[in-house]
Amino acid sequence: MPLPATWYDGESSRARAVRLGCAQGMLQLAFDDAETRQWPLESVAINPRLGRTPRILRLPDGARVEVADSPELEAWFQGAGGRIEGFADWLERRRGAIIASAALVLAATLLFLRFGMPWLAREVAERMPPAIERHASDQVVAMLERIHFKPSQVPAARRASLDRRFRALVAGEPRSAGMRLSIVRAPGIGPNAFALPDGRIFVTDELIGLAETDEEVLAVLAHEAGHHVHRHGMRGALESSSVFVIAGLLFGDASGSSLAVSIPATLLISGFSRGYEREADAYAFELLLRRGQSPKAFASMMRRLSAGVPKGLEQGAVGYLSTHPPSPERIAAAERAAAARR
Ligand SMILES: [Zn+2]
Structure with missing residues (x-):
């Protein structure tokens, strides 16, 4: 199931529509004009999940892809062995931790x-x-x-x-x-x-x-x-x-x-x-x-x-x-x- 995303060349603000897929450890980009590119997943950096903000993928050629967060993304990159979960995200998904930190602040x-x-x-x-x-x-x-x-x-x-x-x-x-x-x-x-x-x-x-x-x-x-x-x-x-x-x-x-x-x-x-x-x-x-x-x-x-x-x-x-x-x-x-x- 390809994910609709937006591609930026990393130099200008020009955007191109792109669909993201994943096969055999490769991130696949399919542009609207039928051009395709692919990168090994481990060469792509992805920012940590931060609430519902879009994920940013940094490609080896300096380009950047913005994509709505989705479980697929998580699955692809986790499969590649990347450590992608950020602390803020960890907090976000663990209300207990948030309550604990509030209690900590109160105690302090x-x-x-x-x-x-x-x-x-x-x-x-x-x-x-x-x-x-x-x-x-x-x-x-x-x-x-x-x-x-x-x-x-x-x-x-x-x-x-x-x-x-x-x-x-x-x-x-x-x-x-x-x-x-x-x-x-x-x-x-x-x-x-x-x-x-x-x-x-x-x-x-x-x-x-x-x-x-x-x-x-x-x-x-x-x-x-x-x-x-x-x-x-x-x-x-x-x-x-x-x-x-x-x-x-x-x-x-x-x-x-x-x-x-x-x-x-x-x-x-x-x-x-x-x-x-x-x-x-x-x-x-x-x-x-x-x-x-x-x-x-x-x-x-x-x-x-x-x-x-x-x-x-x-x-x-x-x-x-x-x-x-x-x-x-x-x-x-x-x-x-x-x-x-x-
Ligand atoms: Zn006294």
């Missing part, structure tokens, strides 16, 4: 979000200009001052003592130069403490009021210092911001203006991942031990926080419990750290 994307994004966020956070850390922190503070912060009612002497002890606690620690303690009253937030990307660490009167000793407050502050040392604020904000914002910082938008807009919101709403909490805890226990203080204070503070907020204190939307979920594991870890000291 999820892996990127799970591991690549945190890595990228850390890399970017470590290169973040201090001006951007400050700017983002300023915005958070401005927002909190407008809505929540009131002047502290903790006696000035106790505040001064906490400040002094906090500075002694973190003296010489990495990134400690930026750390500043602020004590504020925040009835709408309740007992809480948090670190901003530029190193400002806030603790509320409400948390201090809940603590039995200043050691318990300092244990919480050590944990917050851990967030600052590990740049959790900026990393968390970067991770929860879009990939595009990071891409903008890497590839040009160095002003970080879009970032400055998105960071304050994420800092406030999202708390930290369990991984960050564990990292900050570990840092805090180690720091307390180095300063001769017991991580037990952290465990007792956590217990007090999880026992619930006493009457008269309002548990706000961004309370310590929502941003630092206390858990039996964290309390146990603090007690293990304390026990290991002896």
Whole structure:
């Protein structure tokens, strides 16, 4: 069964109608004007099947034949032992492979979000200009001052003592130069403490009021210092911001203006991942031990926080419990750290 095809001389665009046949390993061309030619099949190159696109045969004399794909063609050339199946064609005829590759792309994307994004966020956070850390922190503070912060009612002497002890606690620690303690009253937030990307660490009167000793407050502050040392604020904000914002910082938008807009919101709403909490805890226990203080204070503070907020204190939307979920594991870890000291 001859196949209708179109022949090109390989130099001009002039086309001739031709019929293709095959006999004894020879490709036979029969032109309309009765001229015939033939070539050994193994001397003819055929392009791989690509969906429903026409097949192109390249003849040894430089001419070219275009022919609709057909099972005959496949049979002729396979008989000649040619490897003619292309990868795209292979894919086309194997939906399973296509679905598998889609799944692969999805898996790669999820892996990127799970591991690549945190890595990228850390890399970017470590290169973040201090001006951007400050700017983002300023915005958070401005927002909190407008809505929540009131002047502290903790006696000035106790505040001064906490400040002094906090500075002694973190003296010489990495990134400690930026750390500043602020004590504020925040009835709408309740007992809480948090670190901003530029190193400002806030603790509320409400948390201090809940603590039995200043050691318990300092244990919480050590944990917050851990967030600052590990740049959790900026990393968390970067991770929860879009990939595009990071891409903008890497590839040009160095002003970080879009970032400055998105960071304050994420800092406030999202708390930290369990991984960050564990990292900050570990840092805090180690720091307390180095300063001769017991991580037990952290465990007792956590217990007090999880026992619930006493009457008269309002548990706000961004309370310590929502941003630092206390858990039996964290309390146990603090007690293990304390026990290991002896
Ligand atoms: Zn924390």
